[in-house]
Amino acid sequence: MNQWRCIENCGxxxxxxxxxxxxxxxxxxxxxxxxxLSMVGEDGWCINYNHEQRRCNIYDDRPRFCRVKPDIFEQMYDIPLEEFEEFAIDCCHQQIEAVYGEESEEMERYISQVG
Structure with a gap:
C-alpha cells in the first residue's frame, strides 16, 4: 500500500x-x-505561501484545515483511519493536476515519491 507524503517544492x-x-x-x-477566506489572496493563492521558496511561511502554526493527518481527516471529512492514505493520495493527485497539470514536474515528482 502506498503511503501519503507531502512533496517539497509543490504547494x-x-x-x-x-x-x-x-x-x-x-x-x-x-x-x-x-x-x-482571510487567507485567500487576490490570485487565489494563500497569502502565507512563499512563491519564490515554494513553501508555507506559517507551516508550524498553520490551521487545522491545512494539516493532512489521519485524525484531522476523520474529524473534518469522516474518512475512516484505514482509508486515510488512499484518500489523501487521491486529494493531492487531484489538486496537483488542477493547479499544475497532469504532465507537470510536480506531478512527476509526486508519482515517483508516492505512487
Whole structure:
C-alpha cells in the first residue's frame, strides 16, 4: 500500500481559490471558514505561501484545515483511519493536476515519491 507524503517544492494545496471548493461550509466551522477566506489572496493563492521558496511561511502554526493527518481527516471529512492514505493520495493527485497539470514536474515528482 502506498503511503501519503507531502512533496517539497509543490504547494498545490496552497491554491485556496474558494470557487474550486464550493463545499467549504460543510467541513469548516464558521471560525475556520472566516480564517480560510482571510487567507485567500487576490490570485487565489494563500497569502502565507512563499512563491519564490515554494513553501508555507506559517507551516508550524498553520490551521487545522491545512494539516493532512489521519485524525484531522476523520474529524473534518469522516474518512475512516484505514482509508486515510488512499484518500489523501487521491486529494493531492487531484489538486496537483488542477493547479499544475497532469504532465507537470510536480506531478512527476509526486508519482515517483508516492505512487
Amino acid at each position: 498545490a494545496c496552497c491554491n485556496l481559490d474558494p470557487s474550486d471548493r464550493p463545499d467549504l461550509e460543510q467541513y469548516l466551522t464558521q471560525e475556520e471558514l472566516t480564517l480560510y
